[in-house]
Amino acid sequence: MSRDHLTINRDLWNRDAVNWVEVGERLWSLETPVWGNWSHPDDGLNLLPADLTGTQAIELGCGTGYVSGWMIRRGAKVTAIDISTEQLAVARRLAHEHGADITFIEGNAEQTGLPDAAFDFAISEYGAAIWCPPDVWLREAWRLLRPGGRLVFLGNHPLSLICSPLNGAPCDTTLHRPYRGMWGADWTEVEFEPSGICFNLTFADWMDLFATIGFAVTKYQEVYAPEWSSGTRGAVPADWAKTYPVEQVWHLHKTA
Numbered sequence: 001m002s003r004d005h006l007t008i009n010r011d012l013w014n015r016d017a018v019n020w021v022e023v024g025e026r027l028w029s030l031e032t033p034v035w036g037n038w039s040h041p042d043d044g045l046n047l048l049p050a051d052l053t054g055t056q057a058i059e060l061g062c063g064t065g066y067v068s069g070w071m072i073r074r075g076a077k078v079t080a081i082d083i084s085t086e087q088l089a090v091a092r093r094l095a096h097e098h099g100a101d102i103t104f105i106e107g108n109a110e111q112t113g114l115p116d117a118a119f120d121f122a123i124s125e126y127g128a129a130i131w132c133p134p135d136v137w138l139r140e141a142w143r144l145l146r147p148g149g150r151l152v153f154l155g156n157h158p159l160s161l162i163c164s165p166l167n168g169a170p171c172d173t174t175l176h177r178p179y180r181g182m183w184g185a186d187w188t189e190v191e192f193e194p195s196g197i198c199f200n201l202t203f204a205d206w207m208d209l210f211a212t213i214g215f216a217v218t219k220y221q222e223v224y225a226p227e228w229s230s231g232t233r234g235a236v237p238a239d240w241a242k243t244y245p246v247e248q249v250w251h252l253h254k255t256a
């Protein structure tokens with residue numbers, strides 16, 4: 001991946017922030033978390049520990065910051081980093097309106113500049129999880145966590161990437177891309193809904209990388225769209241996402 005994904009993705013999110021304000025406002029108001037493109041109910045997913053009292057938590061690529069808001073309500077002290085000035089402006093406003101005392105940092109989740117072993121819990125929902133090269137941001141997350149600390153992240157399922165046409169049209173049931181050697185995709189110049197540069201790996205490569213860095217997998221979840229869903233979100237039709245896993249969640253802990 002030679003193109004400058006950081007500049008491309010930051011510029012994209014600065015331009016696109018205005019389109020996520022309403023979603024951010026809605027999600028900040030929820031008592032119970034929902035996850036991913038289809039607002040999947042938290043039941044059974046449990047991305048956040050029920051009680052975060054006394055823990056230091058970090059969100060890597062926080063966007064409008066609602067996940068950080070949910071963590072504050074569960075008792076954590078929260079730091080949230082994002083590369084986009086515009087996304088952070090919305091996050092800061094919403095945190096203020098909800099009385100949430102979050103430490104926001106404008107910066108790169110691949111190189112936060114924060115001290116080693118400063119956090120008990122780290123999370124990314126479609127933040128660093130998809131916009132940063134896994135071998136870079138996962139090493140940074142590992143460095144930030146204390147031994148035994150937990151990392152949870154949610155992003156696109158590899159199957160949804162291989163079933164995505166090269167021109168950016170919605171996912172279908174054809175294998176459009178090779179699985180072998182998967183690294184992600186450059187969506188900047190596609191015909192339909194151009195965006196940024198995203199990353200993903202094959203299952204074997206995710207597992208190898210976790211082991212190499214020093215993460216153990218506690219749980220792996222595949223997420224489908226809920227039965228009530230319809231239409232297309234994030235270039236994935238609801239009917240596809242009810243039949244095939246559209247998202248994945250990795251629950252890890254730092255072993256060494």
Ligand SMILES: C[S@@+](CC[C@H](N)C(=O)[O-])C[C@H]1O[C@@H](n2cnc3c(N)ncnc32)[C@H](O)[C@@H]1O
Nearest residue numbers: 013061062063064082083084108109126127131
């Ligand atoms: C879809 S949002 C996900 C965050 C949150 N769950 C939300 O939906 O608002 C993606 C966010 O990742 C951020 N991002 C992309 N690359 C990043 C990087 N290298 N470091 C920190 N944040 C990054 C973007 O600026 C954007 O705000």
